[in-house]
Each structure stands twice: as structure tokens, then as C-alpha cells.
Amino acid sequence: MSESQTVIEAPARNYIGGTWRESASGETYEKRNPWRPSEITGVFPASAVEDAQAAIEAAREAFPAWAALPAAGRAAFFGKAANALEARAEQVAQDMTAEMGKPLRESRLEALRAATILRYSAGEAWRPIGQLYEPSVPNQRLFTLRRPLGVVGLITPWNFPIAIPVWKLAPALIYGNTVVLKLGYEAPRTGLHVAEAFAEACLPAGVLNVLTGAGSTVGAELVRNPGIRAISFTGSVPVGRSVRDEATARDCRVQLELGGHNPLIVAADAEVDRAVEAAYAGAFWSAGQKCTATRRILVQEAVYDEFRDGLLARIVRGKVGDPSDPEVEVGPVVNESALDDILGAIARARGEGGDVLAGGERTDEDGYLIAPTLFEGLADDAELSCEEVFGPVAALCRYSTLDEAIERANAVRFGLSASIFTRDLYAVQRFTQEIGAGIIHVNSQTAGADVHVPFGGVKGSGWGPHEQGRAALEFYTEAVTVYQDAPLA
Numbered sequence: 001m002s003e004s005q006t007v008i009e010a011p012a013r014n015y016i017g018g019t020w021r022e023s024a025s026g027e028t029y030e031k032r033n034p035w036r037p038s039e040i041t042g043v044f045p046a047s048a049v050e051d052a053q054a055a056i057e058a059a060r061e062a063f064p065a066w067a068a069l070p071a072a073g074r075a076a077f078f079g080k081a082a083n084a085l086e087a088r089a090e091q092v093a094q095d096m097t098a099e100m101g102k103p104l105r106e107s108r109l110e111a112l113r114a115a116t117i118l119r120y121s122a123g124e125a126w127r128p129i130g131q132l133y134e135p136s137v138p139n140q141r142l143f144t145l146r147r148p149l150g151v152v153g154l155i156t157p158w159n160f161p162i163a164i165p166v167w168k169l170a171p172a173l174i175y176g177n178t179v180v181l182k183l184g185y186e187a188p189r190t191g192l193h194v195a196e197a198f199a200e201a202c203l204p205a206g207v208l209n210v211l212t213g214a215g216s217t218v219g220a221e222l223v224r225n226p227g228i229r230a231i232s233f234t235g236s237v238p239v240g241r242s243v244r245d246e247a248t249a250r251d252c253r254v255q256l257e258l259g260g261h262n263p264l265i266v267a268a269d270a271e272v273d274r275a276v277e278a279a280y281a282g283a284f285w286s287a288g289q290k291c292t293a294t295r296r297i298l299v300q301e302a303v304y305d306e307f308r309d310g311l312l313a314r315i316v317r318g319k320v321g322d323p324s325d326p327e328v329e330v331g332p333v334v335n336e337s338a339l340d341d342i343l344g345a346i347a348r349a350r351g352e353g354g355d356v357l358a359g360g361e362r363t364d365e366d367g368y369l370i371a372p373t374l375f376e377g378l379a380d381d382a383e384l385s386c387e388e389v390f391g392p393v394a395a396l397c398r399y400s401t402l403d404e405a406i407e408r409a410n411a412v413r414f415g416l417s418a419s420i421f422t423r424d425l426y427a428v429q430r431f432t433q434e435i436g437a438g439i440i441h442v443n444s445q446t447a448g449a450d451v452h453v454p455f456g457g458v459k460g461s462g463w464g465p466h467e468q469g470r471a472a473l474e475f476y477t478e479a480v481t482v483y484q485d486a487p488l489a
């Protein structure tokens with residue numbers, strides 16, 4: 001291994017009350033490149049509880065003036081911030097790839113997607129936020145209205161380190177809330193670009209506050225602090241549940257986006273080549289580190305061998321390795337403990353009788369690289385068939401009837417996304433009606449999310465209103481009903 005290299009010299013800072021601040025304690029942490037772990041990609045504030053409190057206080061002070069601005073006035077900042085993000089999109093993508101290992105080709109798309117989310121959300125300024133009803137008495141206006149909540153806390157993960165922060169903060173801000181955003185521990189540099197973009201857009205001080213550091217300090221304070229009116233969380237099931245239980249106990253509104261265990265069903269009449277592409281992308285892009293990644297591929301008997309051969313050939317063709325190479329499709333996983341967890345799950349799956357058709361091991365001495373791994377022969381109650389393993393690992397299963405495929409797909413506790421490849425409209429309608437998933441794909445991969453439609457799971461994959469699109473209005477505002485009687489004279 002080469003000596004440690006520091007790529008970014010100066011400590012990056014928190015953005016609180018419109019100023020760039022180090023942690024009150026002065027503590028920092030180093031972030032390393034998962035492809036070349038000897039390389040330090042940045043040094044960031046290891047924020048403490050008091051930093052979170054300062055951010056909450058700044059957001060509380062900024063709230064009345066921000067809420068009083070017409071939404072179109074708020075939207076003006078979004079346009080400028082979107083321009084600023086687009087101008088630095090390549091830098092955002094490079095930083096994302098360096099600090100959390102997402103292949104550059106996907107990082108580039110995500111950086112641009114963040115700007116698109118801002119532009120979409122700005123348009124909310126011109127959409128209705130209530131409904132007018134017929135009154136039951138004369139001279140009355142009877143209507144509903146949605147009002148901002150106050151200060152909201154956003155706890156975001158490292159795996160979509162700019163898209164998820166932006167898809168939470170954009171609706172929060174456009175509806176008039178102020179925000180304290182905690183960035184994913186493993187990808188702070190990427191998220192700080194959002195703070196920089198809004199700073200360039202001259203967003204009023206305190207409207208958006210951004211902190212780096214650990215969930216156990218910053219996240220915990222957001223959950224517990226009575227100044228926070230709502231928490232939107234994306235992350236793991238156990239942490240999400242404890243966030244929900246603690247926050248709801250103090251009447252704080254909560255939205256959770258948790259794990260998934262997403263099936264891809266390939267029927268005998270499917271376009272097999274397209275299904276192979278979708279399986280590869282869904283299971284292995286971003287090294288399977290998406291909650292929407294494909295975990296099980298259920299293939300109907302008549303095309304099982306053809307699909308299996310096709311996918312194995314696709315795995316051989318796919319370029320794996322250095323994520324900064326724009327042709328690489330599968331890069332490293334985020335850190336050493338993720339690597340160990342995934343390799344552990346692979347070993348247990350072998351122990352449960354699974355056959356490894358491809359991959360199954362670490363393939364780079366330095367980088368946390370696991371080759372795309374495909375299992376076959378696992379029982380439906382094997383760990384890999386039920387639990388989310390957040391890496392480039394998928395299981396292939398054979399099925400005979402549509403009833404059987406849907407039943408087996410539904411037998412997991414998660415319900416985020418699901419896909420079917422078929423030409424049969426009857427099968428599509430059955431699937432759309434019966435599959436236990438919040439995001440349903442027909443003839444496309446399980447991952448991906450358009451910016452203007454709701455996103456969220458059913459069953460154990462989430463809690464509370466869905467995110468994105470108009471669904472976000474429900475979470476980031478409170479509904480009131482107004483009986484407005486006119487004066488008698």
C-alpha cells in the first residue's frame with residue numbers, strides 16, 4: 001500500500017445559520033476512498049450535539065420570514081441553486097465516486113438528477129395547496145389549506161448522497177419549512193455541494209443548515225429535540241424503527257424509507273435479452289447498494305437456462321473495478337465493514353446450500369471490490385432469499401406458474417420495488433394488483449425513481465407518507481380546514 005494521500009487538505013465545514021463552521025468541539029473525521037483506502041478524500045466535522053442544537057436554533061429563527069415569503073419567492077432560490085449545481089455537476093460526480101465508490105457513469109447522472117429535483121420542486125410554487133368546498137351556510141368560504149410545519153430534520157444515507165438529501169430538502173423548503181440536514185457519514189463532501197449551491201444562490205441564513213458526522217450524535221439530537229417538528233429518515237431498518245419510536249413518542253411526525261428485497265420476475269414470454277440487461281443493472285450497478293436493487297430473480301422454467309446463460313455472459317462482459325473509469329459498471333462497496341458483512345452473507349449462503357454461479361469473492365487487494373455474485377439453488381427461507389444484503393449479490397430461482405411467482409415474491413417482509421418482464425397483459429394486471437411493492441416496474445429494472453412521482457415502499461420497507469412528487473406535500477405540511485364566514489355588514 002502507498003502512503004496516505006490527502007486529496008482535500010482543508011477540513012470541510014458545517015453550514016449553520018449561513019456560515020461555514022467547524023464542529024464546536026473541533027473534532028473531525030477522515031473519509032477514505034473505498035477503491036484506494038490509503039487515500040483520504042477529505043476531513044470533516046465530527047459534529048456534536050451542540051452543533052445540531054445550533055443548527056436547530058438557526059432554523060427556528062429563520063422560519064417565520066421564510067414561511068411568510070410567497071412560494072414563488074422561495075422558488076427563485078431553487079432556480080439559482082439548480083444552476084449552481086449544474087455548473088459543478090462534474091465535480092460533484094467526481095467527489096461522489098471518490099468518497100463512496102459509485103461508478104462515475106452513475107454519479108454523473110445522480111449529480112444532474114439533483115438539479116432536476118430542484119427545478120421540479122420549484123414548480124410547486126404554482127400548484128394548488130388546498131381545496132375549495134361548497135359551504136353549508138350562506139356567505140361562507142369553506143376550504144382546506146396546507147401550512148408549513150416549522151423546522152424539519154432530514155437524516156440521509158450515503159448511497160444516494162446528493163439525490164436523497166435534495167429530494168427531501170426541496171419539498172421541505174418549497175412548502176415553507178426550514179431544514180437541518182444530516183449527511184451520510186460516508187459521503188459528506190457530496191452533500192456539502194448542496195449547501196454550497198444554496199449559499200451561492202444567497203438563500204437566507206438559517207433556512208438550510210447542513211451537518212456532517214455520526215448518526216449517534218447529530219441524528220439522535222434531531223430525533224430528540226423538541227424544536228424539530230418532523231423527521232424524514234432513509235437508512236437501515238433497526239435505526240429507522242428506533243427513530244420512529246422515539247420521535248413519535250414526542251408527537252414528532254416521521255417518515256421512514258428503509259430496506260427492500262426486490263424481486264424481478266421473468267416470464268416465459270419475456271424479451272429475455274432486455275430482462276438480462278435489467279437484471280444486471282438492477283442487481284449489480286452501484287454494487288447493489290440501492291434499497292431498490294434486485295435481490296431475487298425468478299425465472300419461468302421454459303426460459304430459465306436461456307436467461308441464466310445470458311446473465312452469466314453479461315456478468316463476464318460487464319467492466320468491474322476502478323469506479324472513476326467511466327466504462328466501469330461495478331465498483332467497490334462503501335467500506336471495509338460493508339465488505340466483511342457481504343462476504344459473510346455469501347459464506348452463509350454457500351453453507352445453506354447455494355451454488356455460486358459467478359463472483360463470490362473479493363477481487364482487488366486494495367479496493368473493497370466484490371465481483372457481481374449470482375447464486376442458484378437457495379431455498380426460499382435462506383437468509384439471502386429473505387434479508388437485504390447491501391451488495392452485488394443476487395439469487396436466481398426457477399418457477400412454474402404466475403401464482404407461484406407472485407406468492408414467493410410476496411413472502412418477504414419488505415415491499416419496496418418489484419419488476420416483471422412479460423408481454424402478457426393478464427400477467428401485468430395481476431402483478432400490478434397483487435405484488436407487495438410500492439414501486440412496480442413492467443419490463444424495466446427494479447431500481448430508479450423519476451423526480452415527479454411518489455416514491456416509497458409498503459410492508460416493512462417504509463413508514464408514513466411517501467416521498468417525492470406531490471406525495472411530499474402530505475409529509476412536509478399540515479392540513480387545516482377553514483370555515484371563513486363573511487362579516488354581516
Ligand code: UN1
Nearest residue numbers: 257290291292447448449
Ligand atoms: C433509485 O433506485 O434510484 O436508498 C432510488 C435507496 C432508495 C432510493 C433508490 N431510497 O436506495
